[in-house]
Amino acid sequence: DAGVIQSPRHEVTEMGQEVTLRCKPISGHNSLFWYRQTMMRGLELLIYFNNNVPIDDSGMPEDRFSAKMPNASFSTLKIQPSEPRDSAVYFCASTPGGANTGELFFGEGSRLTVL
Amino acid sequence: AQSVTQLGSHVSVSEGALVLLRCNYSSSVPPYLFWYVQYPNQGLQLLLKYTSAATLVKGINGFEAEFKKSETSFHLTKPSAHMSDAAEYFCAVRSGGSNYKLTFGKGTLLTVNP
Numbered sequence: 001d002a003g004v005i006q007s008p009r010h011e012v013t014e015m016g017q018e019v020t021l022r023c024k025p026i027s028g029h030n031s032l033f034w035y036r037q038t039m040m041r042g043l044e045l046l047i048y049f050n051n052n053v054p055i056d057d058s059g060m061p062e063d064r065f066s067a068k069m070p071n072a073s074f075s076t077l078k079i080q081p082s083e084p085r086d087s088a089v090y091f092c093a094s095t096p097g098g099a100n101t102g103e104l105f106f107g108e109g110s111r112l113t114v115l
Numbered sequence: 116a117q118s119v120t121q122l123g124s125h126v127s128v129s130e131g132a133l134v135l136l137r138c139n140y141s142s143s144v145p146p147y148l149f150w151y152v153q154y155p156n157q158g159l160q161l162l163l164k165y166t167s168a169a170t171l172v173k174g175i176n177g178f179e180a181e182f183k184k185s186e187t188s189f190h191l192t193k194p195s196a197h198m199s200d201a202a203e204y205f206c207a208v209r210s211g212g213s214n215y216k217l218t219f220g221k222g223t224l225l226t227v228n229p
Contacts, residue, residue: 004158031215043205043219056216091158095215102147102215106158 004107012113018080021110023092030097037089082114117142117208121220134193138206148189149207201227
């Protein structure tokens with residue numbers, strides 16, 4: 001079975017540009033998470049969806065960040081405008097939901113560099 | 116609120132030596148606990164998980180962890196380190212119920228010396 005698929009794997013952009021990161025969760029998984037990883041702050045939860053509905057977006061840094069999940073098989077994380085401090089690895093993860101232990105399955109990550 | 120503290124951001128061992136990575140948690144309800152491993156330029160992979168069954172949990176690659184409620188700990192061990200174990204290890208906690216949010220520790224980088 002395919003795992004969580006993220007694109008792009010690497011993105012280099014200039015400050016002020018719009019960045020869109022994409023994620024396809026594992027088929028049948030009901031919950032989807034976006035995490036950000038940096039050396040300084042470690043792994044931070046940005047937002048999570050359950051059945052395509054945002055449940056907790058308290059980790060979204062500011063209004064420049066937005067996330068959508070239009071259907072069960074696709075989610076985007078958008079940064080507009082981007083800033084150098086947004087440089088990080090962004091991970092998408094999914095979990096089956098329901099009565100389960102909540103183990104997360106992670107994608108390979110999208111490494112973002114904002115110049 | 117739930118939280119995780121990993122003691123030691125960097126642990127270095129010799130090949131064949133015992134690996135001990137420490138994790139303490141805070142949770143208002145009985146937790147689910149996880150250890151993940153991250154190899155360079157990859158995502159996180161589950162090593163093992165505690166789900167209120169046996170307190171000693173065995174995972175992949177010879178790792179195991181013991182849940183100690185009295186100490187609020189979930190330390191990760193492996194009797195004999197291998198060069199391929201070099202990676203970053205993350206402890207995570209989930210408080211259960213319908214909230215699937217995992218809170219991760221800062222991570223411990225394991226170096227294995229020949």
